[in-house]
Amino acid sequence: MHRDKAVGIGLLVVGIVGILLYGWLVFFSPWSAFVIQLTAFVAVAAVLGILAWVGYALATTPPPKPIEEIEKEIEEELKKLEQEAKSGQSTS
Structure with missing residues (x-):
């Protein structure tokens, strides 16, 4: 098996x-009343624990870069590559 x-x-x-x-x-x-109470407590604590974890993650994670800043970085890299390609062609 x-x-x-x-x-x-x-x-x-x-x-x-x-x-x-x-x-x-x-x-x-x-113990049926206790079991039901315990079950309800564990269920609510689990949901609220997940909510707290998501809140902590949102509060401590740095915000992403704006798209404009990323686009500028890409344009700069493309210009560098074009300059390297031109300088490589002129030495051949």
């Missing part, structure tokens, strides 16, 4: 067991 297939079967089993365990915890256990 390939390793990928074994990992896939393992994930399938873990997923099904997790669903059954979670269903029992929510509907039949004495």
Whole structure:
């Protein structure tokens, strides 16, 4: 059996067991209210954590150069290449 297939079967089993365990915890256990509260907290914390991460990334990433500045740099490089090509032709 390939390793990928074994990992896939393992994930399938873990997923099904997790669903059954979670269903029992929510509907039949004495801790059902706590499990629901914990689930809601983890879900909200995950969403807000991702939101905070995106905000941090936006706040700390430098803005990109304006297109005009990039165009000027490209034009300067093209002029340099043209001058090198002309000087290379004149020495031949």
